[in-house]
Amino acid sequence: MRDKLEYQKDGWYFAQCGRDLETLVAEELQDMQVQQVKTVRAGVHFQAEQEVFYRVNYCSRIASRILAPLVTFRCASENDLYKKGYNFEWEKILDTAHTFAIVSHVSNSAITHSQYAALKLKDAIADRFRAKYGKRPSVDRENPHILLHLNVQDNRAIISLDASGGPLYRRGYRMQGGEAPMQETLAAAIIRLSGWEGKLLLYDPMCGSGTLLAEALLHACHIPSCFRRQYFGFERLPDYDLTLWRKVKKNSDSLICEIPDDLIAGSDIEPSVLKMASANLSLITSGEKVKLIQCDFRQLPELKNYCIVCNLPYGVRQGEKEALKLLYKEFGDFLKR
Ligand SMILES: C[S@@+](CC[C@H](N)C(=O)[O-])C[C@H]1O[C@@H](n2cnc3c(N)ncnc32)[C@H](O)[C@@H]1O
The missing domain is CATH 3.30.2130.30 (VC0802-like)
Incomplete structure (x- = not known):
């Protein structure tokens, strides 16, 4: 050139x-x-x-x-x-x-x-x-x-x-999403902001299709976020170095580790979204270790010494907003327990 x-x-x-x-x-x-x-x-x-x-x-x-x-x-x-x-x-x-x-x-x-x-x-x-x-x-x-x-x-x-070859939030593990799935990159940002380093148990009491749980799992197991991506845009650059890319991938993959059972868990009131969460998590190493249960968060036992992450329902229509006021208050009470 x-x-x-x-x-x-x-x-x-x-x-x-x-x-x-x-x-x-x-x-x-x-x-x-x-x-x-x-x-x-x-x-x-x-x-x-x-x-x-x-x-x-x-x-x-x-x-x-x-x-x-x-x-x-x-x-x-x-x-x-x-x-x-x-x-x-x-x-x-x-x-x-x-x-x-x-x-x-x-x-x-x-x-x-x-x-x-x-x-x-x-x-x-x-x-x-x-x-x-x-x-x-x-x-x-x-x-x-x-x-x-x-x-x-x-x-x-x-x-x-x-150079990414498509948005990086497309991790390749989300085959199914509920009504309001969270973007993977935002879920990853929340996990990072929480400061969770895999020591405390992590729980999402309204997990939906499981994005926060999946990103917590990737983080705890050191799984590269693009572990399922088949192609990157940088492969089209004129100085693309296949040997170097293979080395980067090998080194990054060598850091992947297992997590203890039940380190990460979540629940949701809606059985259909839990099925999606289970299907999505099954595409990630150690995904089967994430415990999922159907439960209204108001019925959950006390979660002591947990890192709790959650993406609450958010209404768009006025009626929904009114109903959500109570839910948000109850969630606040749940966190204070
Ligand atoms: C905004 S969505 C969460 C989306 C999720 N972060 C994802 O990526 O798919 C909110 C979830 O809260 C659940 N939910 C609403 N009320 C609940 C309750 N009382 N107890 C447990 N889950 C509830 C809904 O079923 C829905 O899946």
Whole structure:
């Protein structure tokens, strides 16, 4: 490659995350030995060696996606975007037999519409391939070979490759979810915030399809969050190092350990969601050790010296909100017992 890709210059990547989770993600990345972190709204810029970058993709529990910046440039007009998009050497990561998609976000810039920006970049990529090879790669929004992120802020554009290959909350263990399943990355954030380190027993008295229990299990057993993921976007990068990735995976997997029976348990009033929780947990190592019972939390015996985590029902309609006031009060009483 004539020019280095942006991330190859100095090893800076970007971890996207939910709002207010930035500090937790930064702490998690530091635990994984990244060199530097800079938190911004809904994400963390971090600098890492390739090995650590692979580990972050495989093991981060709270980040929702890892981006590898390919190119940054001044983008004060649609013409700037088209020109840079046309001149970039896309053939290093894409060919006419494979598909791509673009997610775009613009703010405080001359280009004001995200979808229009994505369309302009898509045209530039397609025109470049057509001019060079007489045909172009197709767009596939559902399952693209490469997913690009275009971010234009203050007339500065960054085009990145989605190095995770799809959102990291898709762990691969949730085959079924109840009515209001929690996002896995948020559940992982709650486990981290609780400070639970697998010493106390952990209990979720309204466990639903078991997301908090599953994330607690991954944490306690040191199971990488992407242990079931078959493919990562970083495999499409031109300097992808299969030997290094295998080493990272092997080292991370070697830390997986067993937990004592009943360290993690939960209950729910609704039998159908407990079946889902059981099915989901069965896809994780030691999942069979998580005890699940059908019970109204008001009937539970006293839980002394437990770490209690819970995602309470939340109503949207006014009637539901009224009914929930009592439930929240009763839950408060339950915690004080
Ligand atoms: C927001 S959902 C929990 C979702 C869960 N975190 C997940 O990821 O699937 C709230 C759960 O509380 C349960 N629930 C409501 N009232 C309950 C009660 N009195 N006792 C026990 N569980 C209750 C519901 O059945 C529902 O599964």
